[in-house]
Amino acid sequence: MKYELGQIIKGVEAINFTYEALGLVKADDYSIFVENLLPQEKADIQIKKSNTKFAFAIVVKRYNDSPKRIKVLNQKLMLSGSTPLAILNYADQLEFKENVVKYLFQRNIHFNETQKILPCEKQWNYRNKITVFVESSKGKIKFGLYEKNTHKLVEQDSYDLANESINKLLMYLNKNINNYKCFIENGQFLKQIVVRYSESYDQMMLAFVQDKPFELSEDLLKDLTSNFKNLKVILKEEKVKKTTYTYYSEAKNIQDKISNLTFNIDYNSFFQVNSYQTNNLYNLLVNNLHLDKTMNVVDAYSGIGTISLKIAEKVKKVYGLEIVKEAVINAKQNAKLNNINNTEFYEGDVLKTIDNIKEKIDTIIIDPPRAGVSKEVLEKILKIEPKQIGYISCNPHTLCRDIDLLTLSKKYKLEFLKPCDMFCQTHHVETVAILKLK
Known part of the structure; x- marks a missing residue:
């Protein structure tokens, strides 16, 4: 049919x-x-x-x-597909996400001990980063979010998942963007606007993404910096043959905190989008691993070092493995910024860089992209036989697939599984799993 x-x-x-x-x-x-x-x-x-x-x-x-x-409070945001669970109250959203993880693991690996989901204290305005899409017609710019599964732009009255400071900046631009000569003359070349915000330090980053280079005008820069004192970084990203960046600010990064640690975050850094829940997520991992000062730990997919630096004080040595060169540079800078001396970061594919470690590996932590971990990396982990594996996942299906492979080896037992709500109003769910060597 x-x-x-x-x-x-x-x-x-x-x-x-x-x-x-x-x-x-x-x-x-x-x-x-x-x-x-x-x-x-x-x-x-x-x-x-x-x-x-x-x-x-x-x-x-x-x-x-x-x-x-329940009544949807922001229909335009719902149209974009950003908030599919906004039709349910928060308790029902949590039940839905918890059941997704619970039934997936019951059905596929017969695990019946999924713990209750960790709720998020803030269910709206929690995102510290947003990307909006731009269109130009008859010399006028408008921006917003695409209707789900289309390229039809839906202008927004508010971005209720994004932090209030991000909203203020976007609403200002929405009202004034067509007053500036650089956009009047070149609006068709502006494709996206990206905003990042750090509540810990009250710092903001604003990027204009172009597919043909044009300069931002002085009056725009003056108005932005005078109206938004916390706007620390302004740049343009040119996506032409080669992606280039031009900064209109002295600073090239903002800073944010996780617990007592400070991180430099540049335009391309991966940083969890829910600052209110990130430390709680990482605590689920750290508090359920056995860590001590004799241990060598590998942090695979280590990014800018957020997990590596959080666990460094508890262990002998942390080795961060990351394929993105800029992230490795950031991680080393962040270790220095926080006076942490027992970390090493290697650039390259996990499968190859893990061979650089000559010490006995006691614990491996995995925080991969949505696609999960390759079979080859999992097989490498099984050969290494760390005492424990900590896995943070943004995709319960690839998490279940990977844990199934690890437990089928008969070497590991899944001992801890708990969902964590990082993405309120959406169907996405973060999950923490701990496996122990039998």
Whole structure:
């Protein structure tokens, strides 16, 4: 069975809510995944994408509301796909995420001891970074977020996931951006605006992303710095044949804190987007590992050194492995900034750089991208046989896959598994796992 693009299907009912926060509708054995449709809700839906096995659809008309549905406060943000769980109260969001992890591990590796999810104290305005998209038409610039799965721009009245300071800057730009000559003449070459903010130090970074170089005007820079005293870094990123950066500020980075540690963060640094919950996430890892001053620890995918530096005081030595050159430079700078002397950072692929370590490795910590860890790296870890493995994951499916491989070896046992809500109002969930050598 295959439905046609744009086809309307009347009177269907969602029977489940998938891990991607989509209502599941069944037509015979054919699955249709519907945005903004909760179980027990009936609706007319329109097919947006389909193949022979499944389809994706949107609601055209909803006939009833689930008892769990609440009023969405920001419809424009919902349209962008940024807040698919904003239709549920926070307790139901937590239950949904916890169940995603719990059932995944029950079903695939028969693990029945998933701990309760760690809630986030702040459910809105928690993001310390945002990227908005820019369009220019008839000499006028507008910016916002794309409607989900499209390139249709939806202008926003507020960015309720982003920190309040980021909102103030974006609202100022929204009101005034068309007053500046550099944008009037070159608006079609401006593609994105990126803002980062550090609440710990009240510092902000603003970047204008261009696909053809043009200079930012003096009046723009003067107005920005006079209206936003905390705007420490202003730059433009030129994405032409080669990506280049031009800074209009003396500083090239801002600083943020995790616990008592300070980190330099430049434009390309990976830093957890929820500053309010990051230390809690890392504490879940550190407090459930056995760490002491005799241990050598490997921090794979170490980024700018956030985890490495947090655990350094508890162990003999930390080796950070990271493929991004700039991140390794940042990590070394951050170690020096915090007067930490028992860390070493290696640039390169984990599979190769781990061979640089001649000491016995007691603990390996993994915090990979959403794709998880390659089979080759997991097999290398199994050969090394560290006493324990700590795994922080932003994708429970690849986490489950990787832990399945590690436990099937009969060498490791999964001893701790706890979800942590880092991304409120979204279906994404962070999870901490600890495995111990048998």
